[in-house]
Amino acid sequence: MHKVFVNNKPIILTTKVEKEKGFKNYFLSSVNLTKVIRELNSTSLKEVRLIHKNENKLLKKFLKKLPNVVAGGGKAYNEKGEILFIYRNDKWDLPKGKTEKKESIEETAIREVEEETGVKGLEITKPLETTYHIFKRNGRYRIKITYWFEMKTTYNGKTKPQENEGITKVAWLDEEKTLQALSNSYANIKVLL
Secondary structure, three states, X not given: OEEEEEOOEEEEEEOOOOOOXXXXXXXXXXXXXXXXXXXXXXXXXXXXXXXXXXXXXXXXXXHOXXXXXXXXXXXXXXXXXXXXXXXXXXEEEOOEEEOOOOOOHHHHHHHHHHHHHOOOOOEEEEEEEEEEEEEEEOOEEEEEEEEEEEEEOOOOOOOOOOHHHOEEEEEXXXXXXXXXXXXXXXXXXXXXX
């Protein structure tokens, strides 16, 4: 099972057809994805489930439905165990961004965290879950596939929000402040924390 978020509502990719209660089932092979996205955005529907018989092909077939944007991002920790957050579009988020030519996804993740926050000396400690969300750019829907990595750093210098990317704040948040930030964050970020 995979979850693809449209804002904070999930499209669940599954092989099981269940009785509809607060959600709708559609067959992946015949679904009109644009219609489903509009329905999630404009109704009280909590989620949509897209069904396909072969679990191994579910994600691959879904990703062919819209253009894909590949990104890398980081959940970075400092020596105090605080997590590095950015504040953009009135929401707390983790730093991430699109891959550039001939760059590995790990290089993308480190570069984006550095660019968006000003934090240096990042080192990947392990891969995290990959998240999927649908967004609209230039009138077209796209699927952003973000490969996340846990990182650590001993950097304790100043942070610098990348303002040209709409980032207004960068902050190291302890456990309590992280929980507060998550109440004003995205569903796919909550999955990582």
